[in-house]
Amino acid sequence: MSQTETSGDSLYRKDPKVYPRDVTGRFASLRRLSMFVLLGIYYIFPWINWAGHQSVLFDLPARKFYIFGLTFWPQDFIFLALLLIIAGLSLFFVTAVAGRLWCGYACPQTVWTEAFLWMERLVEGDRNKRMKLDAAPWGRNKILRKSLKQFLWISFALWTGFTFVGFFTPIRDLGQSIVTFQLGAWETFWLLFYSFATYGNAGILREQVCKYMCPYARFQGAMFDKDTLVIAYDEARGEKRGGRRKSDVPAERGLGDCIDCTLCVQVCPTGIDIREGLQMECIACAACIDVCDQVMDKMEYPRGLIRYTTENALKSKKSKVIRPRIIIYALVLFALIGGVLWSINDRVLLRADLLRDRNALYRELPNNIIENVYTLKLINMDAKTHRYTIEIVDNEDMTLSISPEPVLEPEQVGSFIVHIQAPVSAGRGSMELKVRFSTLEEPVIERVVNARFLMPFN
């Protein structure tokens, strides 16, 4: 333990609290816009109705996902898997082109931390005031401000938790349950759990999630190359850094353009010094670019001492945006997105699972007839009621009967008993057969499934 402590390798050493200074500028505006759009999507979507359902609803008890008029069933699991692959590949693509855009602008950790920081600034003031308040002894002002901040944080976290549960339980019903104190145990648990996670991650842990807990930061190196856009300090231009007056000529004093104001460190939400080079902790929020540009304007130096650039460009080498890995990522991504869209459009809105009765191999009936009994699970995935016809494909020896009559309401799942009979002379052992299900209504929805028919083996 002592060895770990002295080497400084422990993950558990106490880091000083980071008080990020507020910043304005092009990238700060972009970050705020991204925050509003993403949080807007999160908080508003559950309240919008679409085609008779909540626009986005993951109805777990009914095992149906509603996403803007599309209904996904457990059998559509492949789409979820493909969606995750697309998300992963998009991350690879975006990272290879422009570095950690995800971390800086779209990651929920960043977005919610930004919202929590905004509330903190609103109540406690900017960096210096917050530092003074934390250092001050507990008094009326400190208690009032800290209490108000906690009230805002907890309310926001609870609203976030409520919205989260609202993606799984119709949000209007959920709201009503809360108002009438009839919220279920599991809903209460998940509401509090997600609220706690939001409060803990965005209010307390903040940059520590990115630095110590997030695996993406550790893998990003594999996605970067020398042509990837990163936020970098132009060392050749900035060094030797040092304080000066605007009227000073830096070259005469042997100085570069960096005035060593340390504002780039003060605005950094992870508390690093970008001038030390590209670091794993940098979430590419570009706050340092904004503040450095302001300082450069003030000093009447050209902007871009800290900027989005590539390693090659920094070394005055030619930088290429279109390169083999980008082309490969883009092609695979395009093919996958196209494939998923085509498959969703081409989905057969009928599902049929024909399961042979496991308790008996077959039944021998009078007149040398062999019968197999099946359980049929039929799902009408359409938004209309359908009556279905069922027939055996290309086998005139076999007859089929079903009970009760296969009629299903929209999105209804029905269970039926199917009897298939064949004369003994039809074959021996296990036989493959195809069963066709189709709707009586136009346009015809049709699906053919394979089944196994067992005959005596001798």
Next chain:
Amino acid sequence: MKTKHPIDRRWNQRQRDWAVVIWISFLTACAGSVVLFGLVSPIDIAGIWADEYEISIQLAYGLDFAFMFLLCLLASALTMYMIRTGPGSGHAKGQGRRSKPQIHDPSASNPDLDSEHWK
């Protein structure tokens, strides 16, 4: 002549780490299988899929355990990787340990930044 110390033939740090990852994953998968399959049959988990391929119960137990072992291995290996590659383990420019960023009042050595905006 230099004699090889017995400790040299022992595993190095990476080998030890992987041994721990594999062994702990195996134990966790065993415990997980006992608890899970005490409650549900692996055939029930596989459902239609097992029926279609006529999977035997023994094979279903084996496959489910293997899947659980794989998941545990993945989690353990990722944990090991996260711990071994934590921040502060090196300088961004490969110049040894990184020092804590130094912060000071921007106007301290830059008189033009003395307005309230820069404080």
